[in-house]
Amino acid sequence: MNLPSINYLFSSAKESLLRFPLTLLSAFCGVCLAIYVVEFEDAITNYFPYINSLITFALGIPLFFCVSIISSKRDFGIAKSIGSHVVAALILLAIFLSLPDAENTHNTAIPYIRYGIFNIIVHLLVSFSPYLKGQQLNGFWNFNKTLFIRILTSILYSGFLYVGLILALSALHLLFDIDIKDELYFELWIVIIGLFNTWFFLSGIPEDIEQLEDNHEYPKGLKIFAQYVLLPLLVLYLIILYAYGTKITLLWDWPKGIVSYLISCVSVLGILTVLLFYPYGEMKENGWIKKASKVFYFLLYPLIVLLFFAIGMRISDYGLTINRYVIVLLGIWLTLVASYFTMGRTNIKFIPMSLAVTLALMSFGPWGMFTMSEKSQASRLISILDNNNLLKDGKVVNEVVWEADSLPEWFYTKQENTNRGVLSDSLHNEVYSIVNYLDDYHGLASIRPIFQQDLDSLIVISLDSNKYRNEAEIYMRSMGLSYSYKYSSSSDAYFSYSSDAAAVIHLDQFDYLKRIYLSNYQGEATDYTVEIEGSSYQLLFNQGDTLGLSFINKADTTNLFLDKKVEELMESNGKEYVSNLDLSSMTLEGVSNDFELKFIITDIQLQEVNDTLKSTTLNGDLLLKRRK
Structure with a gap:
């Protein structure tokens, strides 16, 4: 086997740079920014702009890669190609501007969760966007197989290169007493995983992806992995879940909440196995693969019913949260996928395309995960307070009023816990959990109207004085309740x-x-x-x-x-x-x-x-x- 020459490596790197310039520019900017943060960590007082820029550059890598692949696949002209990259840059700018920009922001979780959803959507777009038109199922499978293998190869090479360089630096330190800064080891990892890993991955992407449709040579190792590793594990998990479903049916026992997550994981594992098996099932000698794939989708139906039953009980008892919304939506998506393939359809592109659309729909709007979960928890809190006579005309009874003279140094009042003992320990703990959940994910604007005071303005005054304030604690204490979890049922x-x-x-x-x-x-x-x-x-x-x-x-x-x-x-x-x-x-x-x-x-x-x-x-x- 001939090893690649230096000229070949240089030429391959140059071609990758010309094919994916903005992808590599995003990686380079992200690496430089990460190194700057490591070097000047102590001097930075507000990390939000740096974190936001860093994750925006990270998202730019798959997004610009996707645009470049589509431009190449559809033979965009120079003007159209530049225009599509400009649109992608504007999307990144909009995402960057949607992220929190100050440490005293009331809520920081939602924008980053939404960013995570967008990141998944972009990676799904990479998988199917070059094959939106026409069937080309074999080309679609080979393209994703190439991406998958290239990712694993890049990680392997990057890992060995990093370990080798670390050992070299350690040798210089031990043998020649050369002082090596601790930060250098981490910065080296940033350069390798951020720039080298990306560049190496891009250099292995075929220029003519049209020819992938005519490639009918499939890796035997991939089939062996799917048949003798993934498939046995899938069968084992299905047996366990069906045994559990039989148990709760016979004993009429309530399903445990964690079963929803297990069913979700097993379903995703099964769909991944089916996708890996797809081209082998088209061969005459592997007719069992097609039958097994169809049987799997039929077997999903009882598990989906169990999933909805388990998560429905949790929502009935504790309301809708972001996690529970995701499980419900995943159950709906699994139902669509199972129905699609049990009806005899064979277009495997439906899997990533439907998932991308589902994720996009759930990330915004009044039907979205954030709006619905906030409304559910706020309504549940108000219902608890109202049913226990802690609300009158929509306002908190015996509200604790904070003395303005105590701000912004501390929140002081002459009398606290004005509603102590009104709620049972279990209801008190529910209120405690809801207020903390709202504070962590949505902010507390939805329950602000139940107070006579403008608590938000008081908290802003306190935050402006650079005093840390737990907003959930202030809101709950303003209700006349102690900010604590009661362990009445514990020893x-x-x-x-x-x-x-x-x-x-x-x-x-x-x-x-x-x-x-x-x-x-x-x-x-x-x-x-x-x-x-x-x-x-x-x-x-x-x-x-x-x-x-x-x-x-x-x-x-x-x-x-x-x-x-x-x-x-x-x-x-x-x-x-x-x-x-x-x-x-x-x-x-x-x-x-x-x-x-x-x-x-x-x-x-x-x-x-x-x-x-x-x-x-x-x-x-x-x-x-x-x-x-």
Whole structure:
């Protein structure tokens, strides 16, 4: 076997550059930008513009590749080819402008999820766009086979090249004491995977893809992989899913939610196997492949019914979310694909084309995944509040009003948890989950009208002051509910109490003030030593049968009765996360031989384990007045 010469490699690289200039330009710009971010990481204060630019260049690689292939396949003239590339560039610009551009953006998840959908659509377009007109099923299959093998080959070459260069750099460092920056290893990976990998992949794309239609030589290894690896796995998974379906039918048991995801994965695996088998099934000696493919699509129907049943129960109980919407849409797509092929159709291009159209339709509009999931969760939240008398005339009852003077430093109010105990633990947890979901994916604009205050403007003021704010926490606390998940059904319960951070402590009656920080995660006693005018005093945080806090000096011990104070707090506030408590309710007092003592609890973290109460953190201010 003759190895390719340097001239051949250079010529091949040059031809790839001339065929796919904007594809390689996108890769080059992405690599340069990624290296810049690595080099100046500490100097960058807002990463959004860099991340947005980077992923836009990454999307430009398959998009410009797709346009170049179509231009070549349909013999576009120079003007038409340039115009199509300009349109692709404008699409990339529109996607870039749709992405968040500041760190204080209320919601950043949706634009990137939509970007991910567009990325999948573009890759699907690459697979079928050169073969939109006419059948050319053999050319379509060979083209995608070429892409698949080329991707694997590029990854293999890139991996070996990277490992080889890393070993060379390590040898220079070890043998010649040459200082190699740590960043260089990562930057090298960026160059190889971003530029070399892309260029190597492009150099293997045939110039005349029309001739792929007449290529009837199929890799034996691919058939072996599909027949002896993918097919047995597919049969195994189908048996497991059918056995599970039989079990829940006989026992009339509810299906587990995860079965929807398993069915989705098995269906995709089966369709991939059928696609890999397609050309071999056209051969006379492989008639069983066509029959097996049709049987597979018939076997999908009961699994699709089980999928809809399982996901329907989840939606009925917990509403529609983005993930559940995707599963429902995938079930609809699987139904279309199964129906198409069981009716005797054989156009395998229908699979990527229908999937691309389905993804495009679900990414926008009032029927789209984002709009429908937001409406579902917002309606579910309002229904829970309304059914439990937490809404009146569409507004939150006993809404917690934040004092404007406390902004933007903190959100302060004289009274919190105004609706404590109104909701059961399970409903409280549902509200907690919904508010967090809306905050993570959609923002909280949909539930803003239920509040008297303009919470959004308050949060914006806070964000403008560069203070991090958990919007979900502010909205839930404004409902008069604690921002916490209640573990009432668990053997472990976590809760805490903290005092009003804005309160003023009068020190004129005391001689000494000491900030105390006590942590205990092992269940043993913890002490804190206080030095006063040459004498040592010990503050003992006890974790025995009952919580205890003692002030000790030699034989003199003063009990501050922490256990009784915690009982009072639990009785008046419940086992919840409660903040801004009045100082009078958070104060312990005592008298020793030397001092009058006052300990103001600023924060105490508590845990109830099997009916035994423990404290992991106790922080506070110790005030001492010397006795005469």
